[in-house]
Amino acid sequence: MIEDNFILREPLLDPKQRVIGFQFSWQQADSNAQVDSQNLDYLLEFVAGHLNDDDGFLLADSLVFLEALPELLHADGLKSFPPKNTVLILHKKYFADESTLAAVKELRALGFGICLRGAEVTTLERSFFAFVSHIEVQLNAANFASQAKVYASLKQSSVKMVARNVSTWQDFDACAALGLDSFVGKLHLIPRPSSAPKSLNPAQTTILQLMEMVRKNADVQQLELVVKRDATLAYKLLRYINSAGFGLRTEIQSLKHAVQMLGYSPLYRWLTVLLATASTSGYSPVLLETAIVRGRFAELLGQMKMPKSEAENLFVAGMFSLLDRLLGLPMEDVLSTIQLPEVVTEALISRGGVFGPYLALAEACELNSMLVGSLAESLKISAEDVNTAHLAALVWAKNVATAA
Known part of the structure; x- marks a missing residue:
């Protein structure tokens, strides 16, 4: 049919x-x-x-x-x-x-x-x-x-x-x-071959510190002290948050305002996007956009079957699934830099656990893969719903990528 x-x-x-x-x-x-x-x-x-x-x-x-x-x-x-x-x-x-x-x-x-x-x-x-x-x-x-x-x-x-x-x-x-x-x-x-040394730059180190603080629900004032070290990071972070179409009627003006309006979970996801864009070598616009699409796609698929708070972790899983290529580091090194929820780590390493099939389905739609049908069937998600989420993720990612 x-x-x-x-x-x-x-x-x-x-x-x-x-x-x-x-x-x-x-x-x-x-x-x-x-x-x-x-x-x-x-x-x-x-x-x-x-x-x-x-x-x-x-x-x-x-x-x-x-x-x-x-x-x-x-x-x-x-x-x-x-x-x-x-x-x-x-x-x-x-x-x-x-x-x-x-x-x-x-x-x-x-x-x-x-x-x-x-x-x-x-x-x-x-x-x-x-x-x-x-x-x-x-x-x-x-x-x-x-x-x-x-x-x-x-x-x-x-x-x-x-x-x-x-x-x-x-x-x-x-x-x-x-x-x-x-x-x-x-x-x-496929990452482009590069002879550049593979290590995190200062901006990425700062972002990882912020991600860990957000994960532990650190006080907003502490977060702001870290952000103030790099005004560019703060500017880019607010651009992403305001570009993403949360349906907010007022523009987010500061980190404190973002936490008050959105909470910590959405802030964590935007730090993930910011980490991907902070590379100073081998930056690939198409790989970044693909990572954002994959993250949002997996999240939208998850929202059909699980609470929104859990589905938000699927966005992080989608972003991290390409973060090794965006940063030019092995996945093991990326995962060693920050503590992620066990379900996210399991999905990244083996495409297993609760999140694994959603991430695998989002990936399969990027290639001419005959696994798409069986993955969708295993999750009890119709082809129409998969296709709708796919195009919605593409539109959403285009808005975010424009702010990069």
């Missing part, structure tokens, strides 16, 4: 590793299999329904890439997407049909993007440029020099080049040098 499908997201990175968009698709055993129009239409409707509200598009300036077939070029769901943020992926074989070409022209006139798939860039006719906004390209590291010449000429046009199947950081750097945006699959979950 269509309703049993699970959404897979893949980030689109610009040459500076910033997330500028996502492709949404369905999890499927054969990643090369073509999804039928009914499935694609349902995906379009579902994504549109959860990324838009009365205030407009919820992912700010991010691009949304969706695979399309000719019969979907007039789908009602497209009316819910802002044209400037929407790119439909269409194979070149469909451009031979006059009615399809007419629909493409109409969508382009409205401001929608069209990404051309399956084209041979070296022999591509310039006439295509009038109909598309993006072209998918496949990097060939063995023939890089000749590709570079072709891509250099394409850069003179208004058509954006998007690299597919970029599987190593060396290939990503090659694409970045050519000015290509890149879909990177799971590459962003």
Whole structure:
């Protein structure tokens, strides 16, 4: 059944590793299999329904890439997407049909993007440029020099080049040098090699001290004394808290105000985010955003089955699950720096315990993993609820990442 499908997201990175968009698709055993129009239409409707509200598009300036077939070029769901943020992926074989070409022209006139798939860039006719906004390209590291010449000429046009199947950081750097945006699959979950010494910097040490004090419910005045050592940390912490959409009608003005309004648990989670951003080497915007999505996703899944106070620890588990890569330290070293609840530690080490399956489910939705269905079934969470939480976490994380 269509309703049993699970959404897979893949980030689109610009040459500076910033997330500028996502492709949404369905999890499927054969990643090369073509999804039928009914499935694609349902995906379009579902994504549109959860990324838009009365205030407009919820992912700010991010691009949304969706695979399309000719019969979907007039789908009602497209009316819910802002044209400037929407790119439909269409194979070149469909451009031979006059009615399809007419629909493409109409969508382009409205401001929608069209990404051309399956084209041979070296022999591509310039006439295509009038109909598309993006072209998918496949990097060939063995023939890089000749590709570079072709891509250099394409850069003179208004058509954006998007690299597919970029599987190593060396290939990503090659694409970045050519000015290509890149879909990177799971590459962003793999830390870039670094020769920098792996140790906590002073800001991170201060944040860990604050986290331990918050865990022990230390007096707010004591917390403020520590925060005053680094005015930048205090500023960033308040920016995160005020960006996250707690539904507060007043802006949080100080650490004391934050504790009075929110309590200690939400403060702890924001210190976790702050710890992840305090790296002075190897900072990765996409990895940070992924960690925030994972944490919020796991938390939203947990809220369906447990009290809010317990689910808040799932956010911490999600953040810590990538903190080793964000800090450039082994997980054992990260866990030795701070005492976490046993259920969180168990989830991080073995994906076991009460929290483990929720964290594993959030992780599986980042990859084309067939474990998603069985994990969701074991937690008795429907595909629709998983997909709703996934997109809600993405929107929430985008607001937080903007404050970084």
